[in-house]
Structures are given as structure tokens and as C-alpha cells.
Amino acid sequence: MSINRIAFYHIETLLWIARLGTFGAAAERLKTTQPAISARVRELEHHLGTSLFRREGRTMTLTPAGRQLVRESEPLMAGFQSLLHSAGDTAETAGIVRIGAGEIAAASCLPGFVAELQRTWPNLSLEIEIALTADLIQQILTGRTDLVFGAGRIAHPALRTTSIGAVDLLLLASPTTIGAIEAQGNATNFPIWSLSSHSPLYHIMKQAIAASGITSRSVNLCNNARMMIDIVAAGGGIGIFPHSMVRQALEDGALALVPGAMDIPPVEFQVAIRAGETDPLILHIFERAGQLDIRAMSTPLAS
Amino acid sequence: MSINRIAFYHIETLLWIARLGTFGAAAERLKTTQPAISARVRELEHHLGTSLFRREGRTMTLTPAGRQLVRESEPLMAGFQSLLHSAGDTAETAGIVRIGAGEIAAASCLPGFVAELQRTWPNLSLEIEIALTADLIQQILTGRTDLVFGAGRIAHPALRTTSIGAVDLLLLASPTTIGAIEAQGNATNFPIWSLSSHSPLYHIMKQAIAASGITSRSVNLCNNARMMIDIVAAGGGIGIFPHSMVRQALEDGALALVPGAMDIPPVEFQVAIRAGETDPLILHIFERAGQLDIRAMSTPLAS
DNA sequence: TGATATTGATAAGTAATGTCTATCAATAGA
DNA sequence: TCTATTGATAGACATTACTTATCAATATCA
The missing domain is CATH 3.40.190.290 (D-Maltodextrin-Binding Protein; domain 2)
Structure with a gap:
């Protein structure tokens, strides 16, 4: 008996029967037929190895096991429905994007940039890794990060970069x-x-x-x-x-x-993604990052 | 595109691919074939209307949407698996049993009895309703409660009763x-x-x-x-x-x-379930309740 | 550079699943 | 007793899911 063969429509069927009281009413609500509902319940009981309903004359009532299943399925079902809808919802972009940044770039750019991204996409989640630019380049090449802020000129045929200014x-x-x-x-x-x-x-x-x-x-x-x-x-x-x-x-x-020190040429900072990147969200974020100017951003000195 | 056609094996497939890194490894773990895994992922992406994986050369990596789905599915999936396993698990009886009791019976019997039930069946949940015996008889006849403690002799062809002693x-x-x-x-x-x-x-x-x-x-x-x-x-x-x-x-x-008052004959208390009750858990509890003696139980006077 | 290995996608065939309509069985109400 | 209501079952059919075989793309090795 494989529990994994249970689908969300089984759980939904159970919950609607419990709410509406009869198989026929649940069938109407779920736009199917009463025998289909009956078969779904039988299938679910078969998968679980326990009875969920008891027939008393014309009425069906939940068994104790059925009642517990209903009670505890509801929040889990609501969680999955919310998650699955948001996964496919293009109006509210969601997902987890990984950003790598050298510490200097991170300190200079990320607080404001992250705030901007989260204003634009409230459901976006970020995973930020602070590391040396060389390591981050390796990570992006091997698919372990999605977008990199790096110091110096990043040149690699598999990467697409854009400058975000130079820092004195x-x-x-x-x-x-x-x-x-x-x-x-x-x-x-x-x-x-x-x-x-x-x-x-x-x-x-x-x-x-x-x-x-x-x-x-x-x-x-x-x-x-x-x-x-x-x-x-x-x-x-x-x-x-x-x-x-x-x-x-x-x-x-x-x-x-330091007195007597000669001027140092500024260092350029760049943002990089993979040349073959196709994810629309990452492309959007790359475009936003390319509009940054690292000189313009204040850097609070945190103790 | 119906999200409800998604089954737990789809989610399980996604989680195993994410853990093991390749479709082939997930197929091996799930005792199926790599084309089956590929088809499951395609189906899931179709249901959700979004891409979950990105192919980069020989490796597949999660898209941001895929990563979020993996992250947020895990606790929900664990919750469902625990719930569905416990529903079918006869070694650990679980479920929700509804007990109705008149206030006298409740005050006399329930605290000790409830404690005994919960020692016997730690996963049992109870819903207790305190009401008049007449109302409780109506509730059990219409399937709104499972077991009733009532004062006086309960006689109804559809009920099966047992005495738990008499109270002066x-x-x-x-x-x-x-x-x-x-x-x-x-x-x-x-x-x-x-x-x-x-x-x-x-x-x-x-x-x-x-x-x-x-x-x-x-x-x-x-x-x-x-x-x-x-x-x-x-x-x-x-x-x-x-x-x-x-x-x-x-x-x-x-x-x-009160001086001069004549003795009153004791009143019998009974426990009742439906005559046609078949649920093994309720039958067990009824048997336990039948062993109670309402006279033997102390009643703390709560203020 | 060519051969080989690895990984996922696709096609075709087959088995399993899910639903429909029609009908039956059990129960409650008039 | 007749009628209505509710769920279960049977048979037919559509859909789904998986298998084996094979192809395509990419990476590695000699």
C-alpha cells in the first residue's frame, strides 16, 4: 500500500465530504459524480489501511481516524495550495536567488540593492554568500550561485558581465x-x-x-x-x-x-551572470544590478 | 492545469532529485526508471506552469522557483507523511473520540477516566461535551457524539449501555x-x-x-x-x-x-454507545468505561 | 580529434488508474 | 407500501504512468 500514490485531490475530496456532509454534495462541489467520490474514498482508505467513514442509515460520519485526518490535513493542505499557487503565479514572482559578492561589493551595494529587490519582488528570497571574487567566479561557473558582484575585471567566455562603476x-x-x-x-x-x-x-x-x-x-x-x-x-x-x-x-x-603615497587607479566592480542564463527573474535582477553605481552608495561603518 | 492532480510522489520525486543531484540517482532511490522521473518532473512543471530545473551541460540545477518549492515542500511533506502513517498505524491508535457526559458524571468520572485513556492511547484526542443526558442521547443517536455518560437508566433500542454504579x-x-x-x-x-x-x-x-x-x-x-x-x-x-x-x-x-428528609433511592449512571458501533477504538473505550464505578471516584470541589 | 561515457528527452507499447452511466442495496420519510 | 435519498458496484471507456529502446547534448579520456 503506497501512501505516495495519494494525490491532493484525495485530500480535497475528504475535506469537502467532511464540510458538506454527503458524497453527493462533495461530488457537486468538485464537479464530478457520486460514484467517483465513492471510489476516491475507497482508494484513500485502501492506501491508508484504515476506515475513514461509517455509514449510519442514510448518513455518513467520520470515524475517529477520519476526524483526525480531516483536522490535521487542513493546515497542511492549505500550506501546499499556497505554495503550489505561488510557484506558478507570475504576478507575484517568488523563488530563491543566490547572490555572491566580495565583501567590498557586499558592503557597498547589497544593503540598498537587497532592499530594492525586496520592494520589487516581495516574495523573492535571497541566499547571499560573501567570498573572494575568484571563488565566486568558480561558483557561478559550476551553477552554485546565480549572480556575482566582483572586484576587478571579470572576463570569462561563459560569463556575461556589466560594470557598476569604479571605486577609488x-x-x-x-x-x-x-x-x-x-x-x-x-x-x-x-x-x-x-x-x-x-x-x-x-x-x-x-x-x-x-x-x-x-x-x-x-x-x-x-x-x-x-x-x-x-x-x-x-x-x-x-x-x-x-x-x-x-x-x-x-x-x-x-x-x-598616508603622506607621500601615489594615487592608485580605481578598481572596477562588475556584476556577472552565466552567459547562458535563461531564468527571467535572474535576467531581471542582473539588469537591475547593472544600473547600480558603486560610488554613489554610502557605506555605514558598522562596529 | 489542475494542481490537485499532483500527488505526493511528485513532491517526493522533486525532493529526491534535489538531494541526490541527478534524475538517474533519484530513479534508483525511488525504484523506478530515469524516463519515469523525467516524465514526473515534466508533469509537475506542467501543472505548476513554471520551470523547476535548468539543464547546464550534464548537470541539472534548480531554478529559483524550484529551489523555493523544495525548501517549502519539505516541512509540509514531512507533516503529511507523519499524518498519513499514523492514520494507518494500528500500533499507535490515534483519532478523535467524542464523549458526552452529564455534569455529574463528568465531574465524578471524567478526570480519572480521561487520564487513563490518555495513558493507554497517547495519540488519542477527545472532544468532550457537557450537556444534559436527554440531549446527549439525541446526539449519539444522530451520530454527533460517540460515547455518553448519562444519569438514570438509558433505554433505547439503538443504544448499547452498561451501568457504572449508582450514586446516593x-x-x-x-x-x-x-x-x-x-x-x-x-x-x-x-x-x-x-x-x-x-x-x-x-x-x-x-x-x-x-x-x-x-x-x-x-x-x-x-x-x-x-x-x-x-x-x-x-x-x-x-x-x-x-x-x-x-x-x-x-x-x-x-x-x-436536611433533617426529616426521607432517604432517596440512588440514581444509576450508565455509559452508552450506539448498538451498531463497529469502530474498534470506541468499542475498547466503551469496555474501559464499563469497568468504572462512579461511587469509587472522588470528586474534588473546585472553586 | 575521435571515441566513449554520462545525463536527460522522446517514442511506442502496455498496464494501471479514474470516471462515466446505469443500476442495485439499504434506509428514511410520507 | 411507495417514494426519495444516499452510497456501492459493474461495465465501458478515456486518461495516466511506466517500461524498454533509442536519440541528443555534453563532458571526459586517450
Whole structure:
């Protein structure tokens, strides 16, 4: 006896019989015939191995097992009906979209962007993964994420990208570190902080340090940009940061430009989806993301 | 497109594909073939009007809609599976049984009896209706209740009954009322309290009053025996009560026997089910109820 | 680059399922 | 006793679901 052969119309039939009192009334409501209703009940009782109705003269009443089945099926049935209707409902787009973002892009763009998406599609669910751009590219290529915000230029034949602007990168340190640099006359031998070696910013940092003639006894890595900002603001050394993430710290005087550092070219941020993407919802979201300008978005410094 | 044609095996198929990653693996798990799985998915997508999977080379991944359906189906499916299995599971009897009882029988028997039933059948649910015996007989005859505790002898060809003992009935009043009766030398013209005229106790009360030569300027009715006890204990008059309900009040001195009142024959209590009852659970419960002795059960006087 | 393996889709045939109409059985009401 | 109501069953038919065989697309390996 296979319970899995039970369909939602069996449960619906049971619930309508219970509500209306007779097989004939349920048949009318479900636009079928009384023998069809009788057969459905027999089939359901057969699947379950228990009797659901008892005939008393002309009336059918539920058995205790039948009553419990009715009582507990109703919320489950309502849940499935709501779910199945929303799955097929194009007026109210629903689903789960996975977005990957580097931390900088995430901090800069995602809060506002997510809010915009959820205003547009209230039933949309998101799964967001913060990781390094290189890892995210791998994830999108293997179908483990749907849309990626990444730093640097993303070029892959299987990906379709669009730029969302460039972010100025700044070499920054705390006022105390800057005082020491000024006293020494140069930035030599101060600790350097950067994101991990897989990040595009790591390479940019290396180029900037080399161009500025700064030598360092240590290059320190961290995989969390916010933590790194805290470390540098506490006098831990020199760090390279996107302007968008440190606007507030600069205004507060917690960080300042390292004197003598040469300008760093801005880093471009891009959004990527698969070139062969066909899902209309993901295509819409990609279009929305392409309209973002990463420079325009404020980045609150969360503690 | 009818969502109701979707069966639980469709949902199960979707969940297994999502877990195992390929149609072939799901086919193996579900003991069917890969084309059958492919057809099930196509059917489900057709019913829902949306795509659930996207083919990327050799791998299939869920669309956002598919992912949401998987996520939200799992708890609903688990709920249905648990429910349907318990419906057919004879080792763990479940269901909802309706018990009707007069207030006296309810107060005397039900707390202990209900506890016993729930120890025996943890998954049993009860719906208890407190009403007058006459109404309960009507309910059981029309299939609106399953088992009835009633006062007096229940005789109906369509009912099968068993006695659960007899309860002494006592004419009682408060000490102040009794003092006044003794001062007057008889109980004439004191208010009489009884359950409503449809109750067997009403008729017994009338006979008892007549046999005792007590005339009364008023016979007062109440449909709540506990309230009536409170009224009489507060000096409201004379009432007739089953011993089982007033044991505590007698011990506390809140009530006492009316002097000069003749003994009232005890009233029998019975349990009844339909003569044609076939449900094994109800038959079991009826057998258990038949073993009760209403005199043996203490009745806490709840305030 | 070609051969092979893997995965899902499709076709055709067959078995199983579900519903219809017609009719019967049991019960209640007039 | 007759009629009406309700559910069960039978037979015919339409629909559904699955099997095997095969094809198409893609990835891997030599």
C-alpha cells in the first residue's frame, strides 16, 4: 500500500465530504459524480489501511481516524495550495536567488540593492554568500550561485558581465601611524594590511606599494575588510581600502591618507551572470544590478 | 492545469532529485526508471506552469522557483507523511473520540477516566461535551457524539449501555438553612434547587420532595451543578445532590443533610454507545468505561 | 580529434488508474 | 407500501504512468 500514490485531490475530496456532509454534495462541489467520490474514498482508505467513514442509515460520519485526518490535513493542505499557487503565479514572482559578492561589493551595494529587490519582488528570497571574487567566479561557473558582484575585471567566455562603476582605492592609516610616518619622513617598514592573496585588491596593493617606493617588513592579510579597517584604525599599520567603505572613518578622522603615497587607479566592480542564463527573474535582477553605481552608495561603518 | 492532480510522489520525486543531484540517482532511490522521473518532473512543471530545473551541460540545477518549492515542500511533506502513517498505524491508535457526559458524571468520572485513556492511547484526542443526558442521547443517536455518560437508566433500542454504579442522592442545605428549618420545625417553604427539568435528577427531586411532605414556594433550576452547590452552600435553599459531588463539602461542614428528609433511592449512571458501533477504538473505550464505578471516584470541589 | 561515457528527452507499447452511466442495496420519510 | 435519498458496484471507456529502446547534448579520456 503506497501512501505516495495519494494525490491532493484525495485530500480535497475528504475535506469537502467532511464540510458538506454527503458524497453527493462533495461530488457537486468538485464537479464530478457520486460514484467517483465513492471510489476516491475507497482508494484513500485502501492506501491508508484504515476506515475513514461509517455509514449510519442514510448518513455518513467520520470515524475517529477520519476526524483526525480531516483536522490535521487542513493546515497542511492549505500550506501546499499556497505554495503550489505561488510557484506558478507570475504576478507575484517568488523563488530563491543566490547572490555572491566580495565583501567590498557586499558592503557597498547589497544593503540598498537587497532592499530594492525586496520592494520589487516581495516574495523573492535571497541566499547571499560573501567570498573572494575568484571563488565566486568558480561558483557561478559550476551553477552554485546565480549572480556575482566582483572586484576587478571579470572576463570569462561563459560569463556575461556589466560594470557598476569604479571605486577609488586609498592608502590609509590611523593618525598615530601617520604621525610616526611623518616623524620618520617616509612609510618604510610599517606593517601593510591587505585582503588575502586571491583578492584583486591584493595585487593592486602590491602595485601601489611598489609604485610608491614603500618597502615593508610585513604584509599582513585578512579576509574580512571591516576587521581590517578596525585594525588599521587602531594603529596596526597601513591598509588599502575602497573609498566607499571608509567614507565615515575619514570624516571622523579615524583614518587618513598616508603622506607621500601615489594615487592608485580605481578598481572596477562588475556584476556577472552565466552567459547562458535563461531564468527571467535572474535576467531581471542582473539588469537591475547593472544600473547600480558603486560610488554613489554610502557605506555605514558598522562596529 | 489542475494542481490537485499532483500527488505526493511528485513532491517526493522533486525532493529526491534535489538531494541526490541527478534524475538517474533519484530513479534508483525511488525504484523506478530515469524516463519515469523525467516524465514526473515534466508533469509537475506542467501543472505548476513554471520551470523547476535548468539543464547546464550534464548537470541539472534548480531554478529559483524550484529551489523555493523544495525548501517549502519539505516541512509540509514531512507533516503529511507523519499524518498519513499514523492514520494507518494500528500500533499507535490515534483519532478523535467524542464523549458526552452529564455534569455529574463528568465531574465524578471524567478526570480519572480521561487520564487513563490518555495513558493507554497517547495519540488519542477527545472532544468532550457537557450537556444534559436527554440531549446527549439525541446526539449519539444522530451520530454527533460517540460515547455518553448519562444519569438514570438509558433505554433505547439503538443504544448499547452498561451501568457504572449508582450514586446516593442527598437533600442538603447549608448550616444556616438547617438552623432555620429546625427552628421552624419543618422544611416547608424553603427554596428548592434542582437541575433543569430535562434532567433525570429533576424528576427524582420532585419525587423526593413529595415523599418527604416538603412543600416549597419555589423550585429553582440551574444547569450547572457546581454553581448550584455554591448557591445552596451560601444559604440559598435546599438542593439535591449526588454524594460523589459533595463529599468534600460535607466533610467541611459547608453542607449538611436536611433533617426529616426521607432517604432517596440512588440514581444509576450508565455509559452508552450506539448498538451498531463497529469502530474498534470506541468499542475498547466503551469496555474501559464499563469497568468504572462512579461511587469509587472522588470528586474534588473546585472553586 | 575521435571515441566513449554520462545525463536527460522522446517514442511506442502496455498496464494501471479514474470516471462515466446505469443500476442495485439499504434506509428514511410520507 | 411507495417514494426519495444516499452510497456501492459493474461495465465501458478515456486518461495516466511506466517500461524498454533509442536519440541528443555534453563532458571526459586517450
